[in-house]
Each structure stands twice: as C-alpha cells, then as structure tokens.
Amino acid sequence: MFLKVSLYISLVIFLVGLVYKVSTWFRYKIGIGAEEISTSTRFFSTLRGILSTVFSFKILTLLKVFVLDVLLQFRILREDFLRWIMHIFIYGGFMLLLLMHALDKTITVAIWKNYYSTVNPFMFLRDLFGAFVIVGVLIAIYRRFILKVPRMFTNAMDIYTILIVAVIMLSGIFLEASKMVAYSDYKRMVDEYSGLSDPEELKSLEAYWVKEFGTVSPNIKGPFDEKILTKGKDLHQSSCAECHARPQWAFTGYGAAKLITPIGLSIDRARLPSVLWYIHILACFVGLAYLPFSKMFHIFASSVSLLANGVIGKEKLAPANRATLQAMELDACTHCGTCSLRCSVIMAFEEISNINIFPSEKIGSIKALACGNALSSKELRHLQEGVYLCSNCYRCTVVCPVGINLQDLWFNVRETLLRKGYPEFLVLSPLSFYRGLMKEETVLKDYEKPLTQAREAIAAQCELMKKKDKVLALTPTNRKLQSGLNLSAQAKTFSACFSCQTCTTVCPVVGNYENPQEALGLLPHQIMHAAGLGLRDLAFGSNMLWDCLTCYQCQEQCPQGVHVTDVLYELKNLAVKQVREKTPEPIERK
Amino acid sequence: MMEFALFLGCTIPARLNQYESSSRAVLEKLGVGLIDIREFNCCGYPLRNIDFKIFLLSSARNLALAEKKNLNIMTLCKCCYGSLKKADFLMKENASLRKEVNATLEKEGLKVEGGIKVKHLLSVLYKDIGIETIKGKMDRTFKRLRMATHYGCHALRPSQVVEFDNAVAPSLFDQLVEVTGAESIDWPMKLECCGAPLWGINDRLSMDLTLKKLNDGKTSGADYLCAACPYCHIQFDQVQKRILSQRNVNHPLPSILYTQLLGLSLGVDKKSLGLEMNEIPITGIEELLSKETELAEQPESTEKKESSKD
Numbered sequence: 001m002f003l004k005v006s007l008y009i010s011l012v013i014f015l016v017g018l019v020y021k022v023s024t025w026f027r028y029k030i031g032i033g034a035e036e037i038s039t040s041t042r043f044f045s046t047l048r049g050i051l052s053t054v055f056s057f058k059i060l061t062l063l064k065v066f067v068l069d070v071l072l073q074f075r076i077l078r079e080d081f082l083r084w085i086m087h088i089f090i091y092g093g094f095m096l097l098l099l100m101h102a103l104d105k106t107i108t109v110a111i112w113k114n115y116y117s118t119v120n121p122f123m124f125l126r127d128l129f130g131a132f133v134i135v136g137v138l139i140a141i142y143r144r145f146i147l148k149v150p151r152m153f154t155n156a157m158d159i160y161t162i163l164i165v166a167v168i169m170l171s172g173i174f175l176e177a178s179k180m181v182a183y184s185d186y187k188r189m190v191d192e193y194s195g196l197s198d199p200e201e202l203k204s205l206e207a208y209w210v211k212e213f214g215t216v217s218p219n220i221k222g223p224f225d226e227k228i229l230t231k232g233k234d235l236h237q238s239s240c241a242e243c244h245a246r247p248q249w250a251f252t253g254y255g256a257a258k259l260i261t262p263i264g265l266s267i268d269r270a271r272l273p274s275v276l277w278y279i280h281i282l283a284c285f286v287g288l289a290y291l292p293f294s295k296m297f298h299i300f301a302s303s304v305s306l307l308a309n310g311v312i313g314k315e316k317l318a319p320a321n322r323a324t325l326q327a328m329e330l331d332a333c334t335h336c337g338t339c340s341l342r343c344s345v346i347m348a349f350e351e352i353s354n355i356n357i358f359p360s361e362k363i364g365s366i367k368a369l370a371c372g373n374a375l376s377s378k379e380l381r382h383l384q385e386g387v388y389l390c391s392n393c394y395r396c397t398v399v400c401p402v403g404i405n406l407q408d409l410w411f412n413v414r415e416t417l418l419r420k421g422y423p424e425f426l427v428l429s430p431l432s433f434y435r436g437l438m439k440e441e442t443v444l445k446d447y448e449k450p451l452t453q454a455r456e457a458i459a460a461q462c463e464l465m466k467k468k469d470k471v472l473a474l475t476p477t478n479r480k481l482q483s484g485l486n487l488s489a490q491a492k493t494f495s496a497c498f499s500c501q502t503c504t505t506v507c508p509v510v511g512n513y514e515n516p517q518e519a520l521g522l523l524p525h526q527i528m529h530a531a532g533l534g535l536r537d538l539a540f541g542s543n544m545l546w547d548c549l550t551c552y553q554c555q556e557q558c559p560q561g562v563h564v565t566d567v568l569y570e571l572k573n574l575a576v577k578q579v580r581e582k583t584p585e586p587i588e589r590k
Numbered sequence: 591m592m593e594f595a596l597f598l599g600c601t602i603p604a605r606l607n608q609y610e611s612s613s614r615a616v617l618e619k620l621g622v623g624l625i626d627i628r629e630f631n632c633c634g635y636p637l638r639n640i641d642f643k644i645f646l647l648s649s650a651r652n653l654a655l656a657e658k659k660n661l662n663i664m665t666l667c668k669c670c671y672g673s674l675k676k677a678d679f680l681m682k683e684n685a686s687l688r689k690e691v692n693a694t695l696e697k698e699g700l701k702v703e704g705g706i707k708v709k710h711l712l713s714v715l716y717k718d719i720g721i722e723t724i725k726g727k728m729d730r731t732f733k734r735l736r737m738a739t740h741y742g743c744h745a746l747r748p749s750q751v752v753e754f755d756n757a758v759a760p761s762l763f764d765q766l767v768e769v770t771g772a773e774s775i776d777w778p779m780k781l782e783c784c785g786a787p788l789w790g791i792n793d794r795l796s797m798d799l800t801l802k803k804l805n806d807g808k809t810s811g812a813d814y815l816c817a818a819c820p821y822c823h824i825q826f827d828q829v830q831k832r833i834l835s836q837r838n839v840n841h842p843l844p845s846i847l848y849t850q851l852l853g854l855s856l857g858v859d860k861k862s863l864g865l866e867m868n869e870i871p872i873t874g875i876e877e878l879l880s881k882e883t884e885l886a887e888q889p890e891s892t893e894k895k896e897s898s899k900d
Contacts, residue, residue: 150698342628343631344600344631344632345631345632345637345648346631347631347634347644347647347648347651348637348641348644348648350643350644350647350694351641351643351644351647352641389637391600391632391636392600393599393600393601393603393604393632394603394604395600395603398603407604425640426640427790427791428639428640428791429636429637429638429639429640429791430635430636430639430669430786430787430790430791430821431636431637431790432789432790432791433601433636433786433789433790433821433824434605434790435790436789436790436791436793436796437789437790437824437828437829439793451791451792508782508783508799509795509799512795512798512799512802546792547788547792547795549743549783549785549787549788549799550638550639550743550744550787551743551747551782551787552743552744552746552747552748553743553747553782553783555747555748556746556747556748556749556757556758563748565748569638569639569642570642572639572640573639573640573641573642576640576641
C-alpha cells in the first residue's frame with residue numbers, strides 16, 4: 001500500500017514536472033527574435049521540424065547519434081576518459097538496476113521466466129550493477145573534491161545529484177546487508193520455504209547459515225561441530241539452494257554484511273532492514289519526483305540536445321526553432337565544466353572577478369534571465385561582460401559533451417543584453433570582429449547602438465572635450481595620469497615627443513578623412529602632447545583612440561622613439577578603467 | 591625533424607578551416623612536425639585595447655605551455671604572432687612584470703623563462719626551411735600570375751619587438767610568393783593595414799581602408815592578393831564581399847592564403863587546400879599553373895599544360 005501510494009504520488013509529480021519543464025522549452029524567450037514568436041508557433045514549428053526529420057534520411061543520422069553519443073557517449077570519451085568511465089558506470093549501472101531490479105516484476109520476469117531476485121545470475125548482477133554506480137559516484141567525488149579538475153565548479157545541484165544517487169545506492173546495499181545478518185529474515189525464509197519442522201534439522205541449517213552466510217543468530221554461536229555443518233549443508237542444498245544462491249554472490253551486500261556483523265543482533269532488533277527499505281524506496285521516489293527539477297533532468301534534455309544538434313549541424317534554423325532549441329539546451333547542460341576547461345579567454349578571470357566569464361557558469365545566469373527573473377543591473381552587467389568577453393573560437397561548442405551550440409547561445413544573449421542599454425566597453429575591442437561578421441543577424445539600429453553608446457559613455461567623462469571653445473587654462477600637469485602610463489613598460493616614452501607630426505602624417509586613419517579633426521578629435525601627435533601635459537580628458541575623449549588600427553606605422557616611424565601605438569593602447573585601457581570605476585556598483589577587478 | 595607547437599589561435603579553427611588544413615598539408619610535405627597543445631588559449635590580442643594585464647597573462651600562458659614542452663611556437667596568424675612576440679619581449683625585458691605574471695601562472699604549475707622562440711609560418715618557411723628547399727619540392731609553378739603580397743602589420747611592426755623582416759623594405763614574403771612562379775608586384779600600399787582591427791568597431795572606416803588597399807592593388811595590376819593571416823584574409827574575403835555589394839565595386843581582387851598558393855604548386859591534394867571555401871572564388875588561379883618546375887620558359891610547356899589540366 002505504502003509502496004503503491006508513494007510510487008503513484010512521485011510518478012504524478014514526475015510527469016507533471018516533465019510536462020512543465022518541456023513546456024518551458026517553448027515558453028522561455030532567449031535572445032533576439034524570440035520575443036515576437038508565440039509559444040504555439042514555436043510548438044508547431046518544432047513539431048513540423050521533428051516530423052520532417054523523422055520521415056527523411058536524417059533518421060539515419062538520428063540513429064547514429066543515438067547509439068554513439070546518447071548511449072555510448074563518445075563525446076565524453078573524446079574529452080576525458082576518466083569522466084567517461086565515471087559516467088558510463090553511473091548511468092549504465094543505474095539504468096540496468098532500474099530495468100532489472102526496480103522494474104523486475106514487469107521487465108525482468110517478462111524476459112526470464114525463472115527470475116528470482118535471490119538466484120543467480122540475477123543476484124550477482126544486481127550487486128554488480130550497484131557496484132558500477134558506486135564506483136562511478138566515487139570517481140565523481142574524487143574528480144570534484146580530490147583531483148579538483150581545473151575550472152570545475154560545484155554548485156548545490158551537483159551536490160544534490162551526487163547525494164541522491166549515493167543515498168539510493170548505499171541504502172540499497174545496506175538493506176541487503178542487514179537482511180543477510182538479520183535473524184528474523186532468515187527465520188521468515190525458513191518458515192515460508194523450507195518446510196522443516198524438526199528442531200535438530202532447523203538447528204543444523206541455522207548453524208550452516210551462521211557459519212557460511214553471515215546470519216547472526218541470537219540462539220547459537222560458532223564454532224560448530226563438523227557433523228552439524230554437513231547436515232546443515234545437506235538441508236541447505238535440498239531446501240534453500242534452488243531458490244537462494246550463496247549470499248556471497250551478492251558481493252557488495254555481503255561485504256557490507258561482514259562490516260555490520262558485530263552489531264547484527266541489534267540491527268535485527270531495531271528492525272533496521274525495514275527502516276532501510278523505507279529509506280531506499282523513499283530516496284528512489286524523491287529522486288523520481290524531483291528529477292525534472294534537478295540536474296538529473298539532463299537524462300532527457302541532454303539526449304534531446306544531442307539528437308537535435310546532431311541533425312541540425314551547421315544548418316541555419318528558423319527563428320522559432322532556434323528559440324526553442326536554446327531554451328531546451330539550458331536544461332541539457334550538466335554543468336560538467338568541459339567548456340570552461342577549454343575556454344580561450346579564461347585568463348581574464350585572473351583580472352576580473354566575474355564568474356560569468358566561465359561558459360559553464362554563464363549558463364546559470366542565462367537560465368535566470370530566460371525564466372524571467374528580474375536580474376539586478378549589476379547582475380545584468382556581469383552577464384553582459386561575461387558573454388562579450390569571448391573570442392568566439394567555438395571551442396566550447398565543439399567540446400560540449402551534450403552538443404549544445406553554446407557559441408550561438410552567447411551571440412544571441414549578447415545581442416539581447418546589449419539592447420538593455422548598459423554600455424559595454426568590450427565592444428570597442430577586436431572581440432567585435434565576429435559581431436561585425438554576424439552583422440546581418442542583427443537589426444542595424446541595434447548593431448550600431450552599443451558602439452556609439454560605449455564611445456559616448458567614455459567621452460561623457462571628459463569635461464574638456466565637451467566645451468570645444470573653452471580656452472584651456474594652463475592646467476597643472478596631471479602626474480597621476482603620467483605615472484599611470486607605465487603598464488607596458490614602454491608607453492612612458494611620450495615625453496620625448498617634440499610634435500613633429502610624423503605619426504599623424506603616416507597614420508592611415510588620419511589620411512582617410514578630409515577633415516580628420518572633425519572625425520577623430522585629437523590626432524596622434526596631439527594626443528601624445530596631451531599626455532605629455534597630463535591633459536587626461538583630451539587624451540581620453542578623442543575618437544582617434546578607438547579608431548586606431550594598431551598598425552604601428554606611427555610608432556615605427558617616430559624619429560624620437562615614442563611608442564605611439566603603445567601609448568594609445570594604454571590610454572584606451574586607462575579610459576575604460578576610469579569610466580568603469582565611476583559606474584555605480586562596478587564589477588570588481590583584482 | 592623540425593618540430594613546432596602549432597598555435598592556431600581562435601579565428602582559424604572557428605572561421606578559416608582551410609588555412610589550418612592547407613598549412614598542415616604544406617608543412618607535412620616540407621617535413622615540418624606539428625605538435626598540438628590543447629591547453630593553448632587566446633593570444634590576448636583582442637583584449638589589449640581594454641586590459642593590458644589580461645592580454646599579457648593570456649599570451650604568457652601560451653609561452654609557458656610551449657616552454658614546458660620545450661617547443662618553439664609557430665603561429666599562422668599575424669595578430670597572434672605580434673601578441674606572443676610582444677609578451678615574449680616584455681617577459682625578457684621586464685623582470686618585475688615577469689615575476690608578477692609567473693606568480694599567476696604558478697597556480698597551474700607554469701612558468702615563463704624565455705627559453706623558446708615564437709615564429710610565424712612565413713619565417714619558418716623562409717628561415718628554417720629555406721627558399722631553395724621549397725624550390726626543390728615544387729611540382730608545378732604559376733605562369734603570368736601577378737600577385738599583390740600583403741605583409742600584415744602585426745608581423746612587420748614594431749620591428750624592434752617582432753623581428754620579422756626589414757619593416758621599411760621587407761622582401762621575405764615576396765620571395766616566398768615568387769618561389770611559386772608568381773610575380774610579386776610592387777604596389778604603393780603593400781605595407782598598409784588591411785582594416786580588420788576596426789571591423790566590428792567602426793565598419794565604415796574599416797571598409798574605407800580595405801577598399802583603398804584593394805583599389806591600389808588592382809591599379810597596380812594585381813590578379814590576386816596573397817595573405818598569411820586569418821584576420822587579413824577574412825577582411826579581404828568576407829568583408830570585401832560586403833564592400834562589393836555595398837559600395838558598387840565592379841570586380842574584386844580575390845585573396846588567396848599563402849598556404850593555398852604554395853600548396854597548389856607543391857601538388858598538395860586539393861581537399862586540404864579548401865580553395866572553394868574562400869567566399870570570393872579563387873579557383874581560377876589553377877588555370878595559371880603549369881607542369882614544369884623551372885621558371886624559364888620551355889618550348890613544350892603548352893603540351894604539358896594541357897595534360898595538367900586533365
């Protein structure tokens with residue numbers, strides 16, 4: 001009764017959860033274009049996509065992906081052998097236990113008519129599969145907490161996942177062990193199956209079980225007479241062996257039984273077997289009910305992601321399907337950290353305390369964004385910086401064991417966040433090269449806005465630049481600016497500038513304009529001069545800084561050895577630093 | 591055998607696969623061993639505008655990784671080259687900076703001591719393999735091919751740091767192009783920037799500069815432009831394609847990667863060269879290939895040309 005009721009309750013929660021979670025794939029809006037597409041459009045568009053794939057030759061690709069990537073998980077193997085062993089052990093062991101042990105009355109019995117959980121090979125196999133899971137969980141714990149795989153983060157969900165599997169497995173093993181030592185279980189089996197009634201015979205059998213199989217008896221204790229044992233053995237062979245293999249075959253349970261033998265009597269008296277049974281069953285049902293809301297949901301979502309991305313490949317998706325795919329992919333992420341391990345720009349984290357630089361951690365923030373949580377301005381700026389600080393090398397996408405198209409996700413989220421209007425200074429770096437190549441994917445007005453906005457935010461800090469006609473007072477030299485220009489150890493050379501204008505003359509950017517000052521503000525030699533005078537505002541506020549190609553013509557040809565390009569680089573760094581520091585709640589730098 | 595740690599950077603594996611495959615094929619043919627270090631990260635170039643320290647740490651980590659394996663680095667990208675050279679230079683020049691960087695790298699058991707060299711593909715071909723060796727391996731040469739050779743800023747300048755070639759009158763790349771039988775023409779804007787560093791930041795300016803350079807190449811009589819850097823090539827290929835449609839330019843000056851050009855004359859299999867992957871078609875260049883290895887005209891060349899086409 002208890003079993004049935006709790007099973008049905010957890011099954012209902014599981015199913016409702018499943019439907020709810022899958023519905024979010026069609027409801028959550030990620031990125032540009034998603035806002036205008038209704039849930040039903042997305043649902044039917046996906047349905048059409050699935051049907052047209054299934055009824056085409058792509059079904060072969062699907063089958064291939066299902067076998068190689070979903071079942072055998074080659075994508076994990078390719079990245080990390082130990083992790084593959086870990087995952088195959090946990091997933092393989094658990095699936096086999098589910099099919100052969102948890103569902104034995106429906107599945108196992110249907111296949112093997114002579115199935116009994118206490119006979120071999122079933123008894124042995126159950127423990128073998130259990131051992132697989134235990135080994136897998138131990139590797140998982142080892143990787144996370146002892147080996148400390150670089151850039152792998154452990155969050156509450158990871159711990160829950162390890163815990164729930166560990167509780168299910170350990171309670172199962174100790175349940176088996178406690179039944180092995182428990183006298184009442186022995187007694188029950190004798191009463192039910194042996195048909196013996198002669199006290200002598202019963203005693204012999206009991207002695208044999210105590211000696212050989214670890215039963216802890218309140219009545220008798222070894223050592224036993226050889227004769228009694230021989231008799232017990234005969235009785236065992238005739239009455240028990242047919243339906244009960246030697247408990248040693250259940251090696252994990254037997255090993256655990258040996259551990260608890262000294263307290264075997266108390267265990268029985270405290271009715272520990274039934275307590276453990278409740279724990280085991282409840283843990284399974286909690287695991288089942290909570291599955292759709294936990295990391296375990298990846299069992300479904302990751303398979304879907306592998307299959308979907310397997311057939312999509314580099315194909316360009318319809319906006320409705322792209323939105324659905326990306327919402328689904330958020331659930332497919334197992335937080336395994338492979339992307340962060342391979343990420344190209346991860347050294348940035350050494351300077352910027354922003355966890356969103358790590359791809360594996362960005363996903364968490366994007367989830368919060370997608371499900372409509374009101375993120376604070378600071379959180380949004382953190383995420384924006386995280387998704388922009390990306391060299392678009394596709395490595396995360398290539399290595400993701402569940403095939404998520406992370407690159408496209410970053411691009412999409414990046415564009416959505418940029419629209420929110422927080423200036424992002426990283427747009428003024430060659431990181432934007434990719435964005436330029438992807439220009440046609442964006443709306444032109446949204447494309448230009450972040451670029452002008454970032455420049456304006458920097459220029460807004462420069463009072464002197466705003467008042468073009470103002471006569472400059474002979475401002476005292478800003479020594480702080482000058483001494484600040486020493487990062488690259490070469491940039492300090494600007495003081496040697498005697499304004500010969502060679503740098504400006506050879507600059508291809510200056511040469512591009514008929515009236516360069518109008519377009520660029522201060523020209524290179526003037527910026528060198530401004531830096532020399534400590535006129536920070538003038539140096540920072542010029543468009544010239546951000547329109548510099550860094551082609552090094554100026555620096556190469558300077559007769560005074562001024563490292564013009566390096567000075568410009570450094571002024572850009574300082575300008576960004578300054579405007580960032582003035583932003584309320586700045587992102588912390590180290 | 592000569593061995594290098596191959597530094598691909600971010601752009602090539604993501605957006606220019608043909609540069610990687612053609613480079614690998616060409617270098618295999620020339621007997622250069624390539625070691626892949628998976629732990630390599632971004633060279634730091636894109637971050638230099640914003641944060642010098644991130645740039646330096648990223649770059650230095652790559653140097654340290656190669657140093658750990660005691661391998662010299664070969665880059666295919668000129669911006670990677672410039673960045674790694676700059677970091678290498680600073681690490682040697684500035685002891686306190688090196689100490690600071692190593693303190694961070696130490697967390698991963700890495701250290702920069704300056705024991706390795708950073709080279710660009712072109713300098714490996716020119717200095718380590720040598721023009722004569724390459725000549726000896728030629729399968730076919732180009733005839734009547736006028737090439738605008740594009741050096742790329744970050745390989746040439748600042749010369750004090752990059753040590754690539756004479757920054758004012760370089761000849762290394764021209765000689766490498768001429769090995770294939772092509773003529774490397776003189777053009778006024780040869781040493782100018784391709785415009786790529788501003789692509790995505792100021793597209794109009796970036797296109798202005800690219801267009802100027804392309805026009806200069808065309809008026810100087812070039813048939814193709816030759817690049818050996820992913821940024822330059824993408825600028826001359828994908829961005830030029832946009833220029834053609836947005837600025838009503840009649841005909842393009844297509845860009846071919848140097849490893850594609852050299853690969854064709856070395857007889858490297860076509861699949862690795864990926865000629866069809868360039869957005870502005872360059873497959874016509876094959877028609878200018880002739881079978882003989884000598885640059886001098888030979889009377890029976892026409893017959894051989896016929897057979898090579900088959």
